[in-house]
Amino acid sequence: MSLKLTILGCHSATPRVNAHPTAQFLEIKNHHFLIDCGEGTQVQLRKYGVKFSKIKHIFISHLHGDHFYGLVGLISTFRLLNREAELHIYGPNGLKEIITLQLKLSNSWTQYPLLFHELNATESELVFEDATVEVHTIPLDHRIYTNGFLFKEKLGERKLNAKAIAKFKEIEICDYQNLKNCSDTAYYPEIVPLIKNATCLYHEATFLKDKEALCVTTKHSTAAQAAQIAQLSNVNQLIIGHYSGRYQNKEDFKIEAQAFFENTHLSLEGKVFEINNTLIDY
């Protein structure tokens, strides 16, 4: 059993011809999660062959445009495709108002149930759970309220008591595959306990060291900082993305990160990662 992560967009700020803002499609135990939804995500989903009807849960990290301006369009397209299944959206307070205002003014209410789960907690919380998968928030340090997300497979054979797991963290390493997705954030070692021993950490790396000062004002991270978080957290593997458009050569991000954390991989559009104890990157 593994998690499969498809990168739909891995750039920051503004969409360009071959540089799409953040969106990722995660397949985990027959669940199909969309993580963030920048402008143009629905086109990227088509480009990489994702069947729209599979998506039942969308997680929005924060309300900066490069992470959610494509959401209202995707919701509208689901309507035009005569979707009937429920769509659950997890994101910060205010997201429901933004979407429903637009549906109201265009007189285009969805014929399918559109369910918002608005988030405002500053501590990690469980936001989705069924027999096989759990999703927890990871509050981050950004200019506005922002969450990362932890996606965790449950054991197939036996149901574990969550409190018991908390006591024996090492069980988690052996028995679970999980992805910890830390979207936009400043260097924030406070998250280390929340992402400790993750199978895979997706951490933003907007800048290289040359712009470390800019990271302070914009509350983003350098590739080196992302790698230091991966090292401190003892994760198995690191994927970095959310590159600033000012850098032409993505390999520089990898080189900078690998000085701190060897098992670092670059997020690139259309790339698929099979996440298990040996990450396959193809």
Next chain:
Amino acid sequence: MSLKLTILGCHSATPRVNAHPTAQFLEIKNHHFLIDCGEGTQVQLRKYGVKFSKIKHIFISHLHGDHFYGLVGLISTFRLLNREAELHIYGPNGLKEIITLQLKLSNSWTQYPLLFHELNATESELVFEDATVEVHTIPLDHRIYTNGFLFKEKLGERKLNAKAIAKFKEIEICDYQNLKNCSDTAYYPEIVPLIKNATCLYHEATFLKDKEALCVTTKHSTAAQAAQIAQLSNVNQLIIGHYSGRYQNKEDFKIEAQAFFENTHLSLEGKVFEINNTLIDY
């Protein structure tokens, strides 16, 4: 002197890899107008080499997503590019609330003046005027409040009294170049007096005759209906667009239209029209 119209997107409903929703860039006497702004328009602007800073006026026909979901992203990108110049937006009531709510929640107010001119009149009105250009609305018949727009060059040498022109319509034919842009609308002969003798009419043609019944329920037009409006209005030339994704071959739209109006041209992405008494389509 001529008008230059660049087609950025000419499809209806949902964006696809090579089919972008409505957006057009109009150059007229040193003015640079963006007409509609579907999702992905900012990427199309870059693709076709439009300098962002030139755009000072954006006209939104109505609040269906395929005509404005790209607007908030473009406004945000102008902010990231450190724009200082005023940006004027003309569109239906409610557009200001949609945009400002998103800027508020993302804590990303523009540093440049963002000025909304909200429209709700059901009669044609003058919405922009300076020494060389006028823009009037053309109220249309669609499922929600919708305007087309008339873009008119004024005479360079002398200023005519608008009332005098109204009495002698034929002056207009000789002395003006103008584009009448009728975005989404049902077949609506009531607009004929407003678009009479236009140099160029851009009229939507979402369907072919095989879906004429669908035009009634969705309040769109067939290619034949667009051409009949052009014929009734005695315009010089017709451009059609806003094609439904169900049709593979755009030439069928042209064939259907030309049975009623010979001088019909197809809107295609990236195509540039020089609009004068002899339309150049290259």
